Amino acid sequence: MNVTSGAPALSLQSVSITFGGLAAVSDVTMSVPKGAIAGLIGPNGAGKTTVFNIITGFYKPTSGRVEFSGADGGVARITGLPPHKICETGLARTFQNIRLFGNETAIQNVMVGAYVRQKGRWWMNMIPFAFSSSHNEEREIRHTATALLERLGLEKYMDATASSLPYGAQRRLEIARALATKPSFLLLDEPAAGMNPQESAELLGFIRRLRDEFDLSILLIEHDMKVVMGVCEHIWVLDQGMLIANGEPEEIRKNPKVIEAYLGKETAHA
Amino acid sequence: MSGMTDKKNAFRDNTMTLLAIAALAVFLWQAPRILDGYKVRIINLIAINAILGLSLNFIYGIGGMFSLGHAGFMAIGAYVSAILILTPEQKIAMWFLDPIAPWLLNLHAPFLVSLLAAGFFAAFFGWLISLPVLRLGGDYLGIATLGFSEILRVLIMNLTPITNGSLGIKGIPAHTSLWMSYGILVAVVFGTVRIMNSNFGNVLKAVRDDEVAAKTMGIDTFRTRVLAFSIGCFGGGIGGALMGNLITTIGPTMFTIAQTYSILMIVVIGGLGSITGSIIGAVLVTTMLEWLRFVENPLTIGSLNIPGIPGMRMVIFSVLLIAVIIFRREGIMGMREFSWNWFFSLFGSSKPTKGGERV
Incomplete structure (x- = not known):
């Protein structure tokens, strides 16, 4: 405790x-x-x-x-x-009326949550073969997001569009997204x-x-x-x-x- | 999906992408031999319009910001590029009403440098205008950007020492070959796809879908939108520069609302937020605009003589756009993207997946 x-x-x-x-x-x-x-x-x-x-x-x-x-x-x-x-x-929060990013998949929703701690800049990921630390960070974020979804029992919705999820799963996904901000x-x-x-x-x-x-x-x-x-x-x-x-x-x-x-x-x- | 099939698919997809680019290269190599100059020019225009469509789609479809100022950013790009490419002698000869500003006279750069400068200048102006304007949303943003683009046009008309006023700039070397325009289109598509596949792409869509939730997730939504707007303007500037180097003549009348409107049509018909859609839209709109020229020609049916009506094409296009908005609001592609998975599932040689991937 x-x-x-x-x-x-x-x-x-x-x-x-x-x-x-x-x-x-x-x-x-x-x-x-x-x-x-x-x-x-x-x-x-x-x-x-x-x-x-x-x-x-x-x-x-x-x-x-x-x-x-x-x-x-x-x-x-x-x-x-x-x-x-x-x-x-x-400090992270969820909303009374669920506010997911409806057009994005479950894993993308969680990855957005991780962006606040992301160090690599946007243009670094545009250029292949350079800025390997930034590319590794991207992979790392994808892994952590996957793990987070698994821990909350959402792995089967990984690539499903957020708005298509059942209500209870949407609530949990919103929490997963909040947790991704660490x-x-x-x-x-x-x-x-x-x-x-x-x-x-x-x-x-x-x-x-x-x-x-x-x-x-x-x-x-x-x-x-x-x-x-x-x-x-x-x-x-x-x-x-x-x-x-x-x-x-x-x-x-x-x-x-x-x-x-x-x-x-x-x-x-x- | 297991790691093995993932790798196998990645290999297949990369091979297919390279093959497609090779096919495009063969086409570009053969096109000038088979087709006449007019058709080559249209094929060139398709690439430029695709670049413009992609850049406006980045602002409107992906960034969720309704902008009607794209012609303005094209103008900035076209003028910056033209002024950099022309030699001092040409400039002295052309600016005969008012001599060119001395600091511009000796500026000279190769085409590719001028292209980059065009992009960065347009992005800079985009950034500048977005700081006050992006505090507005929806239709207000559209009106404000439209206003900006009109003000810019009036400025171009009157800043004769810089822009040669209403005379415009003529005799720009025709640098926009098929290789050039399609090379840049491939680079733009590549860059856009890379952005959309990175987490920053997710963030852009998040800001579009729910700004409040995005803020709560620690995203500086205003900065993100300013950045997305500026990136889109960069593409607009490059498109404008390519256009100038294709037509070899630019003037303030080229960059009116009608120009913005046809780019907007590409984006809406193709599908807001879809990269594939913008390319399809560019092909459709560019070829249709040319093909529909016949409606503006005089027409004789039996004894009936219909004189040519200039502007009839745009009427037909407006009707078409209204039809798209009524019957297929999401455009041809919606938010879906082309993927090799989807392509192969058409032939049944791969397990069927959902029709295209959502990015």
């Missing part, structure tokens, strides 16, 4: 964002320890994906800051960095969306395996409470852009504020 001491892998400090006067996320402070599997839950429109978009650099928070401690151990402030720079530091932190946006009960039961083991085998910290957004309660070690609850609770799954399950947010006031009192 991973050590959870030292600086947190990811920490948000009083992060707020307003869109034209509307506070989508206000004063969110949370920190995910290294090696943890953490959950971010909340009713629809609570601002969960907005938090993800702030972390990954698609939105610049109005105030507050995001700090990330990657594989090298140093803590870096990543607020305001463009998304591709944030990926370079070792992240130390993975953000999963509703990994169980669209899965049947059996698939989401398998997902629990899959997420744990990801964390252990790839040495990751994971933060996930999820609506499926079985998944959230089954896999998360710590949970933050967001409602109308504000954190209303955080703690271990058991505490969250009993927290009256959480029940109220999810089920409405009357039911909570009943």
Whole structure:
């Protein structure tokens, strides 16, 4: 098991964002320890994906800051960095509505993920017989991508167009692509969306395996409470852009504020 | 597929590619003996149009950037090449309205150097214009690049000390032989295929397919698009230079929207994103444009006399393009590519694979 001491892998400090006067996320402070599997839950429109978009650099928070401690151990402030720079530091994510490169094959999708760590320049691979290190790197990337697909059980889809894959395989391919960027932190946006009960039961083991085998910290957004309660070690609850609770799954399950947010006031009192 | 068959196939494919190039060489060697000058010129034009189609396809089909400025980049290439090739004496004789700028007078370079310079100049201008313009997307990008190309044309018309204004440049040596144009076409195809088979090719398509996901995967999408645009402009410049050296006369009226339009037609008819498609498109569009000339000639059917209508070819072509867009949006090849595997599966001598490989 991973050590959870030292600086947190990811920490948000009083992060707020307003869109034209509307506070989508206000004063969110949370920190995910290294090696943890953490959950971010909340009713629809609570601002969960907005938090993800702030972390990954698609939105610049109005105030507050995001700090990330990657594989090298140093803590870096990543607020305001463009998304591709944030990926370079070792943060990878998947999307709520799967966003694969639809016209490309599964292996090409994964290889694109490896590009961020690729050193050879584009023109080097154009010229045959020269720049052997660059050509070797290309071969290496193909090998690692193949291995990654095999580890996630996607080898039979290797040369299939991404958009033609079955839904569950697309979800896993999106994770494989994220892993190809060699992240130390993975953000999963509703990994169980669209899965049947059996698939989401398998997902629990899959997420744990990801964390252990790839040495990751994971933060996930999820609506499926079985998944959230089954896999998360710590949970933050967001409602109308504000954190209303955080703690271990058991505490969250009993927290009256959480029940109220999810089920409405009357039911909570009943 | 096991390593053995992979190697065997690679050997077969390389042999077949070499054979195809040899066949092309024999054809190019024999063509001037069998065919008349007019037909040779059309065959030459096919190669140039294929280069132009490939370069626009790189920007539009592979890079996903709708550009209507290709004629502008061709113009840059054609002028750079022409000014470099002409000798100082020729320049003094030709620039009689306004003498040529002194710094240009003694610039002189061999054809191949001028060709490279044409490419790099066009790429440089492409890079320059793409920095502000590529922040736009879709149709807006098309309009902005069209504007750029028109501004360039007006500049060429008026910068007489550099471009000889509306008189144009005449007497450019006819360097574009069949060997030259097809040699460069082979080089361009080779370079494009190498790029598309490398991981950078995957990245280009990724940026086209989903920019948000590409950013998340650590790709600087803006830089990638600027690079793809500049590479495409490089090809446009080379195509323009070859065109100038084929026709031997260039002028600002050569590089209008109609020129861009016919390249665009090659790309769309061939298939957006397909290298094979652009070559097929170039063959079709170039030969059709020549063949359709008869509709512009006066026609007599019995006692009915139809006078020739200039521009009728373009009307027919517009209708054709509309038909392609309605009935076969993905063009002839779609995003597929020619592969020897597919070729052999036609004859049943290899196990059938999917119709062509997606790259």
